[in-house]
Amino acid sequence: MAQRTGSADLPLHNGRVPPWLGQRMASLGAVICQAIVHHYGRDEFLRRLAHPFWFQSFGAVMGMDWHSSGITTSVIGALKRGLAPLGHELGIHVCGGRGKHSRRTPEELMSLGERIGFDGGALTRASKLVAKVDSAAVQDGFDLYLHGFFVTDDGRWTVVQQGMNGDKHQARRYHWHSGDIIDFVDAPHSAIEGPAQGEIVNLTDKRAAGSRAAQLDLLAGLGPDGVADQYAALVARQEMQPMLPHLVMPAHHDVRSSDVFVRRLHGTLAAAAQCGPTDFPELLLTPGVGARTVQSLAMVAEVVHGAPYRFRDPARFSLAHGGKDRHPFPVPIKVYDETIRVLKYAVQKAKLGREEELGAIRRLDEQARRLERTAEGPSLDAFVAGERAASPSYGGRSVFGWETDPASGPKVGSK
Structure with a gap:
């Protein structure tokens, strides 16, 4: 049975994803999904989406604001x-979305059910129950x-849904997974992610079974003494519950050393330097881009292959492709496009039975984990400064425009 496994603070951000990034996010997200399904199956992809730490890291590696509610x-x-x-x-389909799109979920599920053959009515009921809970x-x-x-x-x-508290400028994300559900009103969540906002009335919690029963008794005429007894019992149960993991996504936009496990960054950099020339020789023939792209591929490889504990620092994955708001650095368009190209090529080859390319990406992840125990490298501040300095040569772009080289004037480009 699923239980609430953790929570996190998500600053509420406004704004839209620019088309030049949205198109690339769609391409990268799809090919990462293909790689996960190829290696582990589509049920595993659903389980990843139901994990709040992985979900945040997935959004960060795609160039979104690493800490914000906008990732959802x-x-x-x-x-x-x-x-x-x-x-x-x-065999994976996405329904719903934000605002009016969320209200179309039942219609989309019924249409899929008619076309594919599953029970669209039952899934529509599940969707409505999840939202109601x-x-x-x-x-x-x-x-x-x-x-x-x-x-x-x-x-x-899997359902991922989000609520907002406008007064406090905070958001809370909720994750559900069908494989773990026995009872919709008895601890069904894979996780609830969001800010600590004082006392929460969660009537789906395992500890609230007594409360749910008490409310039915109230309808049957339970008196004040009965209510008081039930309240005391619930307080006692709550005091016995151990603390759950809590991921705090800070309000600051910049990525700081406290947000990243730097030794893992050093492992990634070392693996890219050692494995890249061996496993990606053709890629490295691309002047000025190849070696940097292997670093991004190593971080993407961790999103595909990493164990849950690897995603406790989602900020680290923003170091693959930066962020649309220039934090930690502008999105390196050339690197991003090369990452997509290499992953697509590897997936296409794997469909034909050639696993060498996908295997090389997997080895990047394995090597990074081995090397992080001993590897040394630059501080996070030095790494970010280097990325910012090189940004014009990587086609750096943000919502503020293209990055420019002070020595050469404004950058011209259309990507």
């Missing part, structure tokens, strides 16, 4: 666009505004 909207939107042409091949049974001060429903051809699903 952008990741769901990117996957909905990127996986749509692959639905028949992968997180909006009514979990009273935490957050109003739901986003509902993403990921479903496979055999009817397994």
Whole structure:
């Protein structure tokens, strides 16, 4: 049975993903999904989406603001666009989204059910129950505004939905996974992610079984003494519950050393330097781009292959492709496009039975984990400074425009 496994603070951010980044997020998200499904199966991809730390890291490696609530909207939107042409091949479909798109979820599920053959009515009921539980049974001060429903051809699903507290400029994300659910109103969450906002009334918690029963008794005429007894019992149960892991996504935009496990960064850099020339010789023939792209591929490889504990510092994955707001550095367009190209090439070869390219990417991840015990490298500040200095040569871009080389004037480009 699923239980709440942790929480996190997510600053509420406004703004939109620019088209030049949204298109690339859709491409990268889709090919990462293909790689995960190829290695581990589509059920594993659903389980990854139901893990709040992995989900945040997934968004960060795609160039979104590494710490913000906007990752939820952008990741769901990117996957909905990127996986749509692959639905028949992968058997994974994305319904819902933000605002009016969330209200179309039942219609989309029924249409998929008619086309594919699963019970669209049952899944529609599940979707509505998930939304109702997180909006009514979990009273935490957050109003739901986003509902993403990921479903496979055999009817397994993951839901990622998010609520907002406008007064406190905070968001809370909720994760559900069908493989773990026995009872919709008895501890069904894979995780609840969001800010610590005082007391939360969570009537789906295992500890609230007594409360749910007491409320039924109240309807049957339970008196004040009965209410007082039930309240005392709930307080006692809460005091016995151990603390759950809590991921704090800070309000500051810049990536700081305290946000990153630097030894893992050093392992990634060392693996890219050692494995790149051996496993990616053709890529490294691209002047000024290849070696840097191997570093990004190593971080993407960890998103594909890493164990859950590897994602405790989502900020580290923003070091692959930067961020649209220039934090930690502008998005290196040339590197981003090379990453997508190499991953697509590797996946296409794997479909034909040639595993060498995908195997090389997997070895990057394995080598990085081995080397992080002993590797040394630059400080985080020095690494970020180097990326910012090299940004014009990498095609650096942000919502503020293209990066320019002070010596050569404004950059001209269309990507």
